[in-house]
Amino acid sequence: MRVHGEKHLRRREGIAGLNHYTEARSILEEDFHLLCGYCGKDGKVMREKFHIDHFVPQRLDEERKNDYYNLVLACPRCNLSKSDKWPTKDKNCSHNEEQGFVDPVSGEYDQHMQRDKDGYVVGITPVGKSMCNMLHLDIRRTDLYWKINLLRDKQKELENLYKEGKLTEKEKDFYIETNMILNDYVDEAFIKGE
Numbered sequence: 001m002r003v004h005g006e007k008h009l010r011r012r013e014g015i016a017g018l019n020h021y022t023e024a025r026s027i028l029e030e031d032f033h034l035l036c037g038y039c040g041k042d043g044k045v046m047r048e049k050f051h052i053d054h055f056v057p058q059r060l061d062e063e064r065k066n067d068y069y070n071l072v073l074a075c076p077r078c079n080l081s082k083s084d085k086w087p088t089k090d091k092n093c094s095h096n097e098e099q100g101f102v103d104p105v106s107g108e109y110d111q112h113m114q115r116d117k118d119g120y121v122v123g124i125t126p127v128g129k130s131m132c133n134m135l136h137l138d139i140r141r142t143d144l145y146w147k148i149n150l151l152r153d154k155q156k157e158l159e160n161l162y163k164e165g166k167l168t169e170k171e172k173d174f175y176i177e178t179n180m181i182l183n184d185y186v187d188e189a190f191i192k193g194e
Helices: 021-031 076-082 126-134 142-163 169-191
Strands: 051-054 071-074 113-115 121-123
Touching (some): 051 076, 071 076, 142 169
Antiparallel strands (some): 051 071
């Protein structure tokens, strides 16, 4: 399955003339659906302020520092892990078919990265495996926030049924159980630094 599920990240057209890249925060949050471009973590669920990553690091291409089309909304873990890594050393070449990075907005991203049946983000090509290694996705509990999202969606359905007066006693018990599991997942995610 896709790292970002049913949501498709994009960068809208016509964004130019930023005085500073931080001016793009609200637009990036909307265009990225408040998801980390790299690992798919949902910022709404985890209630953390995401960073703005420069896909091509500033040290390689200072001219793109304030270029909206070089910015990626990223969770703190992914942004700090990526830092200014750029294996090709060529600002015009993001990967060499073996290692490097793929822009999460590009259609190419899904060719290299996926989420397995348990919710972990995995590389499915040498480039994807390289990204997982450099972002430490291969050792992080990327399944936790995926499961948190699934539980939150299920709880929202149950809440709507409750508001409509259509929730059975069994469904109420299920809601309480899913809430306890959700709290455990959130606690574990914070303990793991996710």
